Amino acid sequence: MMSPEDGDVSWDFSAIFPHSMWLGAAVGISNVVCLWNILNCKKKISQILWTCVLLQSIYLSVVSASRSALVASLTTMFILILCNVKNIWKFLKYAIVVAVIGTMAFPVFYNNSQRMQNKIESSEGAYGSRTDIFSDGFKHFEEQPIFGCGFAVSYRDGHRDVGRLESGSGWLSILFQTGICGFTFMAFILYNVKKKVKNIRKDRILQFYLFPFIFLCLHSFFEGYLLTSGYYLCLLFWTLLSYLYTYHVISQMK
Template sequence: MTEYTQKDSNKTYLFYAFIVFLWITTIIGMALDLRLVIFSVILFMCAPRKSITWHLYKLKLLQNIFLGFGLATLANFYAKIAGINQIAPDEFMIAMGRVREFAGFCTHSMWTSAAGAISALFFTSMAFRNYTSQKWMKWLCFALIIISLYIIVISGSRSAFVLALACSLLIIKMQSQKFGTLFKNIIVIAIATIIFSPFIMKNAGAMLQKKNSFELTTQNTSRDELWSQRIAEFKSSPIIGIGFAAHGVGLNKAVGRNESGGGYISVLAQTGIVGICFVLAIWISAFMLPKSIGRDPNTILIYCTFAFMAIHSIVEGYMFQGGWYLCLVIWLIIGVMIEHKTLSKKYKGLLTY
């Protein structure tokens, strides 16, 4: 393979500057913790690089990660059939009546639903690729899509379910090169939806219970209280935040695992206005219009997963949770997207494989 190289872009140094800023604000906030070390390593490893060999390695790594999400979702489907549920409801969940949520082999339903959503995107992409033209392969992929959506529903995530459906449709549109193919694919999806939606929604009790139990108890949505806490933290230090992985204000301030209520609001609370500007600058650098992605199904899958996680970060806080697998995945995808945005302009067809 010919070794293509290019100089580091300003986006690479933007990652480095963000890492330095995180250490500064965390030291000032007296919130140093091993989590910052882990997250710094993630940012450094995922930052866009000039090496095309390293870039292609990350693409192959992402392919294996997507397959891993699919296998993990199948394992959780087996757990449902076998009656295995490793979730351990805490006092808050029990008080809200949230004792029927399903997590399978995971210990939190949010982990299960997010994996199920990305699994649905992966199998949707596989179903509409040229080399899965054989009927048995397509029907197998369709079955795996239904299983993935089913796992999202029983794990109780409304946002993941809706976004998985929307991004799956985006994958179908982007991978359908002709209008006739697109129309045929939409018909197939419509028929499958009509057939399986009653079964899926029959098992939507976890989603409805999580919504209704909290609202009946508090007269608020399930994230109002969490967002109020993040706003209070932001107000206590609006410029640079209270420090990475910190939560609470005054004597209640602590460092460690905490339900954030959302990615962007968590960034705002922990790193203030400066930190959210860094994050938005990096994420905007990775953004591309669908027509600029091309026809490579692997790149389309990465792009649609990026779209899913960018929107889902409004309500789920894995963006800053360095100990959670999705934190690595989202920052890896962002780095790959920035590299793709640059390399695809300079080397036409380079990323089509």
């Protein structure tokens, strides 16, 4: 169980991680990678085994109670399936298999989703649990829109904090901390990655690296770690970004 920090959170399962959010992100990546293995296995027995692992991974996503990680992983998995579907009949086959397995597994997942349900019910304000953090961030962004408030600087309850805390969203952290200039530079980097990454449907190895990166991009809309050096998700995000940025060169060397 996760160690209590602010208030009683001892019921949040976190496994080997100090915080349940980091477990949710890890199994979110696991969900995507398990599906990639299912789609690329040649033998039926391997597909069945990976499907069992995927169901256990999704179960951990539910138990960790990370709504953002679960939604981001399911969205990424849907895109991955679409990327590998060559015709409508194959898509229907995948849809039927997912529907049957989902129907069978739903009671187990639902019975262990109480913590996630409690989070949804307790969410208040325009941005749910992040309303106060986002409101402070937008307020000070209006005062310093060009260059932001600086690296590792965040505002909470009107107070300026300097440290590792982000704004509850990695992309908003880039905007708040580095301003329009930093956010534009980051958008330029991602745009260049998009230009360099080609043949996604045919290149299965590229998919292996690209779709976990897509998951991190989606997940970091709701969790802050893109500028928090030392967190494994920050290291993984920038490592994958670097790899994808140079993939066109690496693929030619093979």
